Amino acid sequence: MKKLVSIGILWTAFSVNAQEASVIAGKEIFGDLKARQIGPALMSGRVSDIEGHPTNNKVIYIGTAGGGVWKSQDGGVRFNSIFDDLPQSIGAVAIDPSDPDNTLWVGTGEVWTRNSVSIGDGIYRSNDGGNNWKKFGLEKTERISAIEIDPRDQNTIYVGALGALWGDSEDRGVFKTTDGGQTWTKILFVNAATGCSDLIMDPNDPNTLYASFWEFRRTAYSFNSGGMNSSLYKSTDGGKTWAKIHNGFPTGKLGRIAVTVAPSNSQILYAVVEAEKANEKGLYRSDDAGKTWKHLNSDFELTVRPFYFSRIVVDPKDPETVAKAGLGGSISHDGGKTFKNLGSMHSDIHDIWFDIKDSDKMFVATDGGLYRSLNGGTTMEIIENLPICQFYHVSVDNHTPYNIYGGLQDNGSWFGPSASPGGIEARDWESVGMGDGFRVYSHPTNPSIVYSEMQGAEGVWRYDQEKKQMKVIKPWPVQGDPKLRFNWNAAITTSKHAPDRLYMGSQFLHRSDDKGDNWTKISPDLTTNDASKQNQVESGGLSADNSGAENHCTIFTIAESPLDQNVIWIGTDDGNVQLTTDGGKTWANVTANLTGIPKNTWCYHIEASVFNKGTAYAVFDGHTRNDKSTYVLKTADFGKTWKSIITADVSGFTRNIQEDYKNPELLYLGTEFGLYVTVDGGAHWYKFTNGVPAAAVHYIEMHPKTNDLILGTHGRGIIIIDDVSPLRELNTEVMSKTLHFFTPQTVYMDETSSFGGASGETQFVGSNPSTSAKISYYLSKRHTFGKMTLEIFDNNANKISNVSPGKQKGINIVEWNYVSMAPKVASGKTIDAGGFFAPRVVEGRYKIVITKGKETFESFIDVKYPENSMYSAEERKLQHETTMKMFSMTEDLAYMVYEIDELIAHTDNTLKTNASLKKQALKLNTELNALKDGLVITKGDNYVGAGEKQLREKLSDLYSTVGSYYGAPSKTQLENLAMLEKQLQEAKKSFSAIKSAQVTKYKTATEKAGIKFIELKSFEEFVKKD
């Protein structure tokens, strides 16, 4: 007995724990809440690496700066994303030469180390062409520059790790595995500040390797390329020993070095060297496999921004044809002596790929996507289906459908619709700013005005997008002002209280109340104003690089309370949080009150609460101080005290947080590795993965009307999760119920036309939101065994529709397109398209019944006509009545044709089997066929061989036309209907006459002859829909 009690206690304890865990754990709670990626792809984004299959030129992979890995299987026409769940910043993609169809490796962490570059978390392998991935260590390398696989032994692999950008690290250099990645040995290391920027295996001798090392460092306020430790090494024994090969290279400090071997001649090497003296920079060539080098060329394209463009590629067939990445990219056909520019395309070239079978076919990786040339680089065409653009920010307006505004890395500022007829196409996006784009806003009440900016506030614009007029509106320094410091991604925002107001942050907070024409400083310098961090003119190291990207000690985030215009929060890139509660007259520096945030950690975003003006959320990003921790704080007392609301569930440094508008416990968090959601104020966080890749989420916006969550990702464009309102009701009680219906959302029927869509199959088109009614519920357990149905009933308990229910554990969202069932249509020789039309329901409340095994669950949904409808109630009533009248006529006709068909079949049989009844049967048969010929098409096909339309087709034409227009039918249509009604009545009369004159006699005769007469279904049985 005691034992039983013990088991009982143990089991109960386990069950409780298990239940608790099942209630609150896991991404599965999101269920059918799925994201749609709307791109756009017309400006695409940065591609960091291109890798082609060694023998099949139809297969091409690309790695991208923030959009993961994409694969083409049709020679580069269309690409699919194959790395969604893993870090999206890619350094290198490599195909295993001994199993090229299946095995590929991806080294994460881009190596083009601009200020906005992301990080990786190691190396991954797929054994099935990219469907499944497994991590194989090197987690702390952050950036992998190259992967070289021994063609003789797929378990022997060399990896070049550039490593950390923002601090010292031992996790860099050249690594080798001989057990397929199970263990790694660091076989070449220079020091904690110098990483492997390029690693090449001699294609003709796998024991020979070349590795370039680069001394480099970024801080938030400076960049250095070069030092005495940058160098080029060679090994001829599979990495056991390495020798520097600098004979002919410049002396002194070196910077980044790109190196490559001509595949067709291993003696020929090319290296692009960043050096101290201008005349020693550029291209070097060796004709003796690195023993000696000769300087060939210092052209601009060969020396420009080595940190961003250090890649050189040789034609696989011709060692004298060599292409260099650069601002525009260039190509030489004389072994590097002279170069010509590649054709016109987006600037900033990072990689070039020659087709293995045709060197005139090339792919080029740029800041603005992937380009293809069919003529050796002379003309370039962009691949139009790579939605990998890098948004810094998003905002929305109040249009229906709403528009989305945002700025992109090196690709300007744009706005486009959240929905568009035929899908969201490239042509739907409008350019509203040049340069690098950042924060873009629509004027809160004047929809024609858009504000945008470019890097470092070099341009801040007010654009009238209807009149196409633009004005520069940036704040200018006035007498007594120091130089204004604007961040690369300068803070600008509109006000919820004053429509013409703008705020802009330099080191001061500026306010304009006339749409940017005039500005007032409303704060002192709110930053630390640390002079040691303001020497950007010295930035770059061996190659000066003062682009504005390192501007520091600036305001980065501005948050005006939605509840009180005098309450404004400020966060700076050097770690300050400041608050005014009197519209800028006085400021309180609350930085000292922050909990657990290291000094000078970048305050990336502050979210002022919609529930309480003393409440705010602040996220901090320490990655530019080599601190990848996740920091999210909340205050409820105007910054006097803060508490951390982050848990170990969250991965990646933080960029943004969005508070829900209705549920203060519901928060959305953007990190470097994706989107996280909490439903309990931060006690637990869940990663949202349904269509949201592990991309850096730089900004989150929530639309107040639609409850959509809009993500600006830095590598996967705009991602929308439509109507997240079910999340507001999630709690442990709801999640414990067998089935919980979420509060039904009223649906306004969509009456827009289905016209639209002009993109071809090679162009990306973002999907539209569904316009159907959504029936949402939560299942605590997946339904797997036994029947489950979902039925919809009208007010009179008539079943309107069957809909397939969702059955997964978590949130299920079932769509119903508010139509009832289509009519039963007469059978003819052809299919009658109009007969498939199902009438739309009238406005009203509809009952939802889910039957799950023996249990039933009920809810309802309110369906309404659109608010801005052009049709009156009377018009709609007439439309519906007319439609339903034709619905009945269609079914009457169908039943009549069914009776006729049964009789024809019977008489056909009699004609074959009973000679004595032949005359009688033939007469009846002939008259029935003659009657039928006027009722339905009895000849031809479903295309251009179609027969002449008969009553069925004429009726269904009118029925579907009237039914699919929501206003009143026209007089002509009603006259047409009257004509068809008459025809139907006449047909009924004719059939009735045939029945009374012949069928009764025929029935008697056949039964007398021992032939069984037909048994007709009743009308009700015949028209039954399921």
Place this chain on the structure above:
Amino acid sequence: MKRSFLLIAFIGMSVLSLGQTADEIINQYFETIGGLEKLNTISSVEMKAKVDYGGMSIPLQIVSMKDGRQFTKINFQGKEITQGAYDGTTAWGTNFMTMKAEKEDAESTENIKRSVGDLVSPFLNYNDKGYSVELLPNETIEGVDCFKLKLTKKPLLVDGEGVPNVEFYYIDKDNYVPIVVEQEINQGEMKGQISQTVFSDYQEVDGAYFAFSITQRIKDGMGQTIVIDSIELNKNYEESMFAFPAE
């Protein structure tokens, strides 16, 4: 002490279940849906089903034989249209425009031949068919913690070349039935995208269990569900029902 023992025993059981091999999972799956002996006796499956679409309820009759012969008949407005038919030699279907039978291309026909023997489950006697199975790390799908099995079947012919024919089976860890099958689309415009087939509403038919609800979709997209009203096993059919019709 006794409690400790029980706890250890319980943990031991959990470890055992964690360490299951692919074959053990497959055997448990067979056991759950009727047992290997029963499954091997099934020579044909006929489903009467419907698809609800846009206010229409479209009836289907789907017949599959152990020897690979099959057809699906769809009824539109009283007209019967055949799709996915295979008579052992020829694969064919009705052209919607002419309403006449047309043969499938040679590759499609060959690919049907290569999947002969997959009635009820492709895992049945998979070794004998030259298929291979690999157990991958568990994954959550449909909110359910699942075993993930990689099933590699005979290569498919696509544009004249053999391509791997791989399906990923997600098997519910609690009840050992497949709830989702994933496959990379191998040809056409959708090539490279992932298709998912979702199974639910398992019910018993003469001692064997079948999914009565089957949804086909692109991963993360909306699906189309076939709802099965009835299933009959081991019926006999006229040869002419599968045959490519003469003019």
